[in-house]
Amino acid sequence: MKKFMKPFLLLLVSFFTIGRLAAQGAGSESAIGETMRSSGRIYVVVAVMLTILAGLVLYLIRLDRRISKLEKE
Amino acid sequence: MPWWLNFARLFMQPLPGQQMSNTKNYMYKSWWKVLSVVLLVYTFIAGILWKVPNLPALEETIRNLYFHVCMWFAMMILFTVSVINGIKYLRTFNIRYDIISRQYATTGILLGLLGYATGAIWMSYTWADPNNPAFQSFGALAREPKLIGTAIALLIYFAYLVLRDSIADMDKRARISAVYNIFAYAMLFPSIWIVPRLLPSLHPGQEGNPAMNFKDVDSSMRVVFYPAVIGWTLLGVWITTIKIRTGLLKEKKWQ
Numbered sequence A: 001m002k003k004f005m006k007p008f009l010l011l012l013v014s015f016f017t018i019g020r021l022a023a024q025g026a027g028s029e030s031a032i033g034e035t036m037r038s039s040g041r042i043y044v045v046v047a048v049m050l051t052i053l054a055g056l057v058l059y060l061i062r063l064d065r066r067i068s069k070l071e072k073e
Numbered sequence B: 001m002p003w004w005l006n007f008a009r010l011f012m013q014p015l016p017g018q019q020m021s022n023t024k025n026y027m028y029k030s031w032w033k034v035l036s037v038v039l040l041v042y043t044f045i046a047g048i049l050w051k052v053p054n055l056p057a058l059e060e061t062i063r064n065l066y067f068h069v070c071m072w073f074a075m076m077i078l079f080t081v082s083v084i085n086g087i088k089y090l091r092t093f094n095i096r097y098d099i100i101s102r103q104y105a106t107t108g109i110l111l112g113l114l115g116y117a118t119g120a121i122w123m124s125y126t127w128a129d130p131n132n133p134a135f136q137s138f139g140a141l142a143r144e145p146k147l148i149g150t151a152i153a154l155l156i157y158f159a160y161l162v163l164r165d166s167i168a169d170m171d172k173r174a175r176i177s178a179v180y181n182i183f184a185y186a187m188l189f190p191s192i193w194i195v196p197r198l199l200p201s202l203h204p205g206q207e208g209n210p211a212m213n214f215k216d217v218d219s220s221m222r223v224v225f226y227p228a229v230i231g232w233t234l235l236g237v238w239i240t241t242i243k244i245r246t247g248l249l250k251e252k253k254w255q
Helices: A002-026 A031-039 A040-073 B003-009 B031-049 B059-066 B066-094 B095-126 B134-142 B145-165 B170-198 B219-254
Strands: none
Touching: A040 B031, A040 B219, B003 B059, B031 B219, B059 B066, B059 B095, B059 B219, B066 B095, B066 B170, B066 B219, B095 B145, B095 B170, B095 B219, B145 B170
16 A cells, blocks of 8 residues: 555645645636635635545445455455 | 456456456455545535636536536436446346346436436526516526437436336346346437437537537646546445445345
């Protein structure tokens, strides 16, 4: 497991840096986008979406574990 | 083993001659599940927060590219895996491939339905004509060739499940459904790739492959879009492997 973490972190970091550079070049933004970000409310949406994703992933992990246990029997 | 070789093995199944040990298979590895979660978290954060190009009519809804379009990409990939395993079944008559083929098709249908539902929401806010009454507006939207084409494609896959589950004999069921799977996969191309492009449509991507064209999608969006496709596809594969493992266990129990 640990062996694989390094390339992932690299991948993740590279995504973020490339994305930042690209986003700066994008330029003009719609009025709605600006309001959403300036009021800070858009982070609430991100938090809700991430919570749902986390719930689904935890459920999947649990299913995975359970079936692994069954396979060992 | 280097990590990229492991990644390549994700798309491979053991050959019939090989011993199918339960520990070597991609289904029992966890690294790609971690990758899927990492990419999805990245998609959700970057997809909502980063700037997108300002487009007429679409405005901020272009962010749906990271969610709606990815469903179709993942569906297509899962259906491809399904048909490959169907062909493998016909070559080897190993019931294992039948189980794999069936589960990939089911998850593909699920993603297709999600793509359809999200598309319906998106279109009702961007395509609907505010000057027309709702009913007329709906009449125009219901004639969209893309909608009809995908509906036909999904119905053909529904028929795959109905056909499978109506045959009691296991070998007969596996054989007939593998052949039907090839037909269903072949029908995907005219119904969702070819015919909608020949007819006038509001859906983007009329003159090429939507979202695949480098000139179509801004570079700031591609940085999120491609990881999103990989992340969603891997999530679909994860769900499918859990179902496959359940099927294999059930199969073992009956013998």
